[in-house]
Amino acid sequence: MCISRWLLLPLILVLAAGLGYAVLSLPDQAEGLQKMVAAKMEVSGVSNPVTAVLLNFRAYDTLLEMVVLLMALLGVWSLGSPPPQPEPAPDPVLDTLARLLAPVLILVAAYLLWVGADSPGGAFQAGAVLGAAGVLLLLAGWRLHHGLTGLPLRLALVAGPAAFVAIAVLTMFKTGGLLEYPQAQAGILILILETVATISIGVTLAALFLGARPEHRKKQ
Amino acid sequence: MNAAFLYALVGVGLFCIGLYALIVHAHLLRKILALNIMGSGVFLVLVALAKRTGNAIPDPVPHAMVITGIVVAVSATALALFLMLKVAAETGRAELPEERGE
Numbered sequence: 001m002c003i004s005r006w007l008l009l010p011l012i013l014v015l016a017a018g019l020g021y022a023v024l025s026l027p028d029q030a031e032g033l034q035k036m037v038a039a040k041m042e043v044s045g046v047s048n049p050v051t052a053v054l055l056n057f058r059a060y061d062t063l064l065e066m067v068v069l070l071m072a073l074l075g076v077w078s079l080g081s082p083p084p085q086p087e088p089a090p091d092p093v094l095d096t097l098a099r100l101l102a103p104v105l106i107l108v109a110a111y112l113l114w115v116g117a118d119s120p121g122g123a124f125q126a127g128a129v130l131g132a133a134g135v136l137l138l139l140a141g142w143r144l145h146h147g148l149t150g151l152p153l154r155l156a157l158v159a160g161p162a163a164f165v166a167i168a169v170l171t172m173f174k175t176g177g178l179l180e181y182p183q184a185q186a187g188i189l190i191l192i193l194e195t196v197a198t199i200s201i202g203v204t205l206a207a208l209f210l211g212a213r214p215e216h217r218k219k220q
Numbered sequence: 221m222n223a224a225f226l227y228a229l230v231g232v233g234l235f236c237i238g239l240y241a242l243i244v245h246a247h248l249l250r251k252i253l254a255l256n257i258m259g260s261g262v263f264l265v266l267v268a269l270a271k272r273t274g275n276a277i278p279d280p281v282p283h284a285m286v287i288t289g290i291v292v293a294v295s296a297t298a299l300a301l302f303l304m305l306k307v308a309a310e311t312g313r314a315e316l317p318e319e320r321g322e
Contacts, residue, residue: 008243016236023228023265030272032279049280050287058284065288072295076302082309124287128294201291208298211305 045186047118054122055190059179063164066197069204070161077213090141098140105133113198117187123194127201134206149214157207160200163193224271231264248304248314252297259293 037049037057044052054062109129116122144153167189168179175182181189207214238258242251263286270282308314 005244008240012236012240015239016232019232019235020229023232023269024225026269026272028222028272029274030269030279032270032273033281034273034277034279037280038277049277050283053280053284054287058281061285062288065292068292069295072292072299075299079302079306082302082305122287124291128291205291205294205298208295211302 043183043186045181045183045188045190046116048116048120048122050120051116051122051190051194054124055193056179056181056186059164059168059193062197063161063168063179066161066164066200069201070157073157073204073207076208076211080212082211094140098136098142102133102137105129105136109133109198109202113194116194117191123197124201126194126198128205130198130202131205131209134202135209138206138210144214146214153203153207153214156199156203158200160197163196167193222272224268227268227271228265231261231266231268234258234261234264236261246315248307248316249301252300252304255300256293256297259289263289 034049037053040057041047041049041052044056046052046055109126112121112129113123113126114121116126164179167181171180171182171189172178235258238254238256238261241254242258245251245254266282266286267278270279273279304314307316311317
């Protein structure tokens with residue numbers, strides 16, 4: 001055990017040296033795809049290059065990443081109920097903090113979503129903030145009303161990927177290319193996609209934190 | 221050498237530290253944390269090397285990849301943690317069983 005650990009350390013150091021050499025041997029200046037993105041910014045519908053890449057030039061990637069997120073949640077849900085954990089004791093400080101912070105976080109998420117069109121921000125950042133709001137509320141003992149844990153929750157979870165697929169099909173009929181927006185409507189289509197994606201990402205992250213599928217009590 | 225390479229080397233360092241911890245530790249929570257540190261190293265390399273454009277605007281394509289990568293890494297971590305809880309509930313230990321031959 002000890003010998004293998006002493007053998008491991010030099011091996012990792014060799015790997016680090018190799019990777020470091022590989023990084024340092026890269027050219028000092030490399031344009032990458034920056035010029036190409038900048039040249040196409042006018043037709044993208046937004047003015048933030050990262051959002052343009054995410055939601056327009058490589059929207060196909062983003063569609064599949066939304067699906068990966070959903071798959072992770074399906075994986076968690078299909079594993080059944082988690083081992084019983086102690087119920088969090090009611091904590092007035094956490095409770096007050098959650099009550100104060102949750103609306104602020106939702107507002108920040110909306111701002112990040114809106115500002116994503118022309119400065120840093122966008123669906124994934126806003127979704128992460130929304131997910132954090134959900135996690136905070138779950139920590140404070142809040143649970144989704146059980147009338148909403150059935151179909152409404154699932155609709156919120158699949159809304160993002162579904163909107164992506166719907167717009168992909170529509171644009172395929174309109175312009176002939178998958179997720180190739182008509183130039184005049186690109187801005188509004190991206191905003192719609194980002195809004196729905198934000199909600200789905202936020203709900204998915206909060207549901208992942210909760211772990212098991214929420215009980216649906218309609219049958220009882 | 222400009223600052224981008226310094227950050228990229230820090231990313232390489234993080235990756236290797238994470239790999240070492242992933243191999244050395246048996247506890248699954250430590251392995252999941254190690255994988256996350258490795259992922260952070262990769263993200264840092266990608267973001268740092270995107271800065272080499274020669275002007276103020278970095279290459280946006282790696283940035284877009286990292287943004288989605290972070291969210292996907294969080295969800296994959298959640299799945300891994302849940303699997304760890306199941307293993308711990310099954311066997312009483314948050315470690316993978318030893319090889320069957322022993």
